[in-house]
Amino acid sequence: MITVFGSINIDLVSRTARLPRPGETVPGSEYQLIPGGKGANQALAARRAGARVKMIGAVGDDDMAVTALAELEAGGVDLSGVQRRGKTTGMAVITVDDHAENTIVLSPGANARLKATDLPSGSIGAGDTLLLQMETPFAETLAAARAAKAAGARVILSIAPFLPIEREAFADIDMILVNETEAADLARHLGLLPGSTGAETVASLASELKRTVIATLGPDGAVAATGEDTISVPALQVVPVDTTGAGDTFCGVLAALLDEGADLATAMRHAAVAGSLACAKPGAQPSFPLREAIELSLGNDPAFP
Numbered sequence: 172m173i174t175v176f177g178s179i180n181i182d183l184v185s186r187t188a189r190l191p192r193p194g195e196t197v198p199g200s201e202y203q204l205i206p207g208g209k210g211a212n213q214a215l216a217a218r219r220a221g222a223r224v225k226m227i228g229a230v231g232d233d234d235m236a237v238t239a240l241a242e243l244e245a246g247g248v249d250l251s252g253v254q255r256r257g258k259t260t261g262m263a264v265i266t267v268d269d270h271a272e273n274t275i276v277l278s279p280g281a282n283a284r285l286k287a288t289d290l291p292s293g294s295i296g297a298g299d300t301l302l303l304q305m306e307t308p309f310a311e312t313l314a315a316a317r318a319a320k321a322a323g324a325r326v327i328l329s330i331a332p333f334l335p336i337e338r339e340a341f342a343d344i345d346m347i348l349v350n351e352t353e354a355a356d357l358a359r360h361l362g363l364l365p366g367s368t369g370a371e372t373v374a375s376l377a378s379e380l381k382r383t384v385i386a387t388l389g390p391d392g393a394v395a396a397t398g399e400d401t402i403s404v405p406a407l408q409v410v411p412v413d414t415t416g417a418g419d420t421f422c423g424v425l426a427a428l429l430d431e432g433a434d435l436a437t438a439m440r441h442a443a444v445a446g447s448l449a450c451a452k453p454g455a456q457p458s459f460p461l462r463e464a465i466e467l468s469l470g471n472d473p474a475f476p
Contacts, residue, residue: 172223172299173430174324176290176315177210178282178306179228179243179253180261181235182415182455190268199266204235205454206242207263208282209304209331212416212455216423216445217302218246221462222430225249227290227315228307229281231260242456252291256284261306271411271450277332282307287314297323300430302422304329309340316343325429329422335360338380346383347376348422354386370394370401385439387421389414392443395435404439407447407468416455421446424465444468 185199210228218224226248230236232255239260243250261280267273285307295301301319303312303326316326320343329348330336333356341347349357354372355365363379366372369386376384377396385395392405424445428438445465452458460468 172225173214173217173302173426174225174227174252174290174295174299174319175210175214175217175302176227176285176307176312177213177302177304178208178261178279179211179226179230179239180208180263180277180280180282180306181205181239182207182263182265184265184267184415184454186267186453188269190266190272190274203454204238205456206239207416207455208239208261209306209329209419211239211243212419212459213302213304213329213423213426214248215242215246215456216420216459217427217430218248219459219461220424220427220441220445220465222427223249225252225294227252227285229254229256229285229289231256231258231281233259235260235262252289252294254285254289256281265415267413267415267453271414273413273415275415277306279306285311287311287318290315290318292318295319295322295324299324300426301326302329302426303327304422305332305334309334313340313343319343327422327426329418330357331418333357341380341382344382346385347380348385348387348425349373350387350418351389354384370396370403374401383435385425387418387443387446393421393439395439397435402436402439404436404443407444407472409447409451411450413453413458414450416458417446417449419455420449420459423459440469441465444472
């Protein structure tokens with residue numbers, strides 16, 4: 172079983188021909204209110220990939236909370252660990268341009284009030300997976316990691332959005348997920364020289380931290396370094412519509428496959444395909460593929476053996 176300890180947001184999304192420069196106003200589309208938040212996104216992606224998933228998070232005492240939880244509830248994610256905290260649900264204001272690039276401004280709302288004690292004692296055991304991100308208080312995230320690791324669970328941390336993290340903070344983390352920019356930022360923070368490729372950077376990080384490090388590389392797929400091996404997988408070639416949530420899709424699907432016992436290479440192939448499919452539709456959560464769509468794409472693309 173996967174437990175996701177993390178953020179739950181509403182995404183307020185508007186499309187525009189190009190992203191505005193500082194001080195500039197540009198015309199946009201009709202806005203949409205779409206469920207989001209990195210924690211909720213990863214929980215739904217894992218659930219759609221076939222995992223049993225419980226969400227530990229917080230929403231506000233407002234009408235936005237109902238919308239924020241709608242896709243999770245419809246998708247069958249266990250929401251018994253979601254608390255009502257404060258007045259407002261977290262919100263991300265997202266602008267997407269004609270090239271599928273985006274800008275995001277995040278207001279944490281109730282996410283800032285999530286506590287490690289919201290993770291029920293005894294709810295995670297040996298063989299389970301705890302999936303973490305960086306949109307909730309980091310001290311609470313680390314405390315949740317300690318509790319899960321002590322219980323024998325696998326602990327996966329997605330360092331997004333990026334924050335500088337000291338070496339000792341990884342003590343209870345088994346696997347680190349980053350994108351290519353975050354990998355370089357983490358390497359520089361730790362006093363390492365980023366490599367000329369994503370593979371070189373993750374290899375350096377894995378050697379330094381003694382942890383498995385995986386970086387998503389956009390249209391170039393993903394690469395993992397375990398300290399002993401390097402695994403690279405391609406992306407599925409799609410026409411991008413909106414890249415919002417693609418990285419979260421990768422994280423959730425990777426966790427789902429690992430949780431059911433797949434090896435790392437198999438899990439990465441499924442996750443890379445899922446992340447690509449998520450780019451082909453607008454919005455975050457509505458774009459996340461079901462397991463059947465992932466398997467079909469894997470079977471039909473000769474790039475995936």
